[in-house]
Amino acid sequence: MADARGQVTTTIAPEADGRVILRQGTFPTSVAVGEGLLPRLALITGLDSPPFIVADEITGPLFADFLGRRRGLFNLPRGEGAKSLDSLSAIYTSLAAAGVDRSGPVVALGGGVVGDTAGLAAATWMRGVPLIQCPTTLLAQVDSAIGGKTAVNLPEGKNLVGAFHPAQWVLSDVECLRSQSDEDFRQGLAEAVKYGLGEEWSFFDWLEENARSALRRSLPVLGTLVAECSRMKLAVCAEDERETGGVRARLNLGHTVGHALEAASGYRWRHGDGVAAGMMVASRLSLRRGLLREEDFSRLDRLLTTLRIPHRVDMAWEEIAPFVARDKKFRSGAPLMVLPRSDERCALLSVSLDELREACAESAGGKL
Ligand SMILES: NC(=O)c1ccc[n+]([C@@H]2O[C@H](COP(=O)([O-])OP(=O)(O)OC[C@H]3O[C@@H](n4cnc5c(N)ncnc54)[C@H](O)[C@@H]3O)[C@@H](O)[C@H]2O)c1
Numbered sequence: 001m002a003d004a005r006g007q008v009t010t011t012i013a014p015e016a017d018g019r020v021i022l023r024q025g026t027f028p029t030s031v032a033v034g035e036g037l038l039p040r041l042a043l044i045t046g047l048d049s050p051p052f053i054v055a056d057e058i059t060g061p062l063f064a065d066f067l068g069r070r071r072g073l074f075n076l077p078r079g080e081g082a083k084s085l086d087s088l089s090a091i092y093t094s095l096a097a098a099g100v101d102r103s104g105p106v107v108a109l110g111g112g113v114v115g116d117t118a119g120l121a122a123a124t125w126m127r128g129v130p131l132i133q134c135p136t137t138l139l140a141q142v143d144s145a146i147g148g149k150t151a152v153n154l155p156e157g158k159n160l161v162g163a164f165h166p167a168q169w170v171l172s173d174v175e176c177l178r179s180q181s182d183e184d185f186r187q188g189l190a191e192a193v194k195y196g197l198g199e200e201w202s203f204f205d206w207l208e209e210n211a212r213s214a215l216r217r218s219l220p221v222l223g224t225l226v227a228e229c230s231r232m233k234l235a236v237c238a239e240d241e242r243e244t245g246g247v248r249a250r251l252n253l254g255h256t257v258g259h260a261l262e263a264a265s266g267y268r269w270r271h272g273d274g275v276a277a278g279m280m281v282a283s284r285l286s287l288r289r290g291l292l293r294e295e296d297f298s299r300l301d302r303l304l305t306t307l308r309i310p311h312r313v314d315m316a317w318e319e320i321a322p323f324v325a326r327d328k329k330f331r332s333g334a335p336l337m338v339l340p341r342s343d344e345r346c347a348l349l350s351v352s353l354d355e356l357r358e359a360c361a362e363s364a365g366g367k368l
């Protein structure tokens, strides 16, 4: 399923034991995807000293012992609240107590909250130590562990303090995904659909064929799903390492309305669910502009339904609009939105607020 249109190529090297290793151009991260990878951390990454592990109160007890010898273990509280300066400070204290020097390495063992917080600790401890991401949620495996963005939140807003610090290795062990709650798991599925709709239609076809097995969490299917999404995310990030070239913006498909739904509902809408509703609104805009065929619009609706991902806007435009206006991607008063296109990769286009209001209203009305 390699994309012939991109100029940079990804190496997918299947190893004898079934794991897949991905590398992309000069991007400094290697990604390993497969089953039973955690116990082989040292072997795969060539670690020569025991790592310091940052996990959370769920992932530490569940998975830390699989990683073998360690220099220390710090378990964050679970949830978004743990992405804070206080957590960062507590991690520094533990790193000092464990005597972690410039050779590190720090392992982030958990979902995006652990990955972002431990990643920022690794970026700043002694001006930066090697980082290995061991993502344990589907969202982290297909998205947050790859690309080098690390951050914590402030009371003033999300991700306001951060750094680019790409992991040397991302080890995505799909066996970890078995213990996720259904609701958490589907947040990652929504991001996977985003890669199909926005990046490669051949992956969208594959998702349609494998949706039920993915929902059942068949490990071989999850292995392919995570490897394909990782390949696409690596390719985008390698083209735009520090998010200055506008290429990474493509990964925001569905996010303008998604973020607005999350914030406007007081986070009753979860991130992936919001992105799914946002993809429907973006697709409706594409449909109206003749960029997307009716048939592809219906396919998206069906796939999200099969995957049991809520995707109908259930709030009035007046409630969502103030949060859309806070979105940073505006050009002369009109939001810039990522719009999907049949047979092609998505594109970043200017959309009028009127168009967006109508598309949201139609989506809220349940009109297909
Ligand atoms: N850095 C990036 O590029 C990037 C991209 C997208 C999202 N993010 C960030 O990621 C975060 C969301 O990540 P998330 O959805 O992984 O949430 P999360 O890290 O909060 O994990 C969700 C819950 O699942 C639990 N959990 C983790 N792995 C588990 C497992 N295998 N089995 C059972 N329970 C498990 C965790 O303890 C937590 O309670 C947000 O803070 C978001 O800002 C970052």
Ligand SMILES: [Zn+2]
Pocket (backbone or CB within 6 Å): 143, 191, 255, 271, 275
């Ligand atoms: Zn997202």
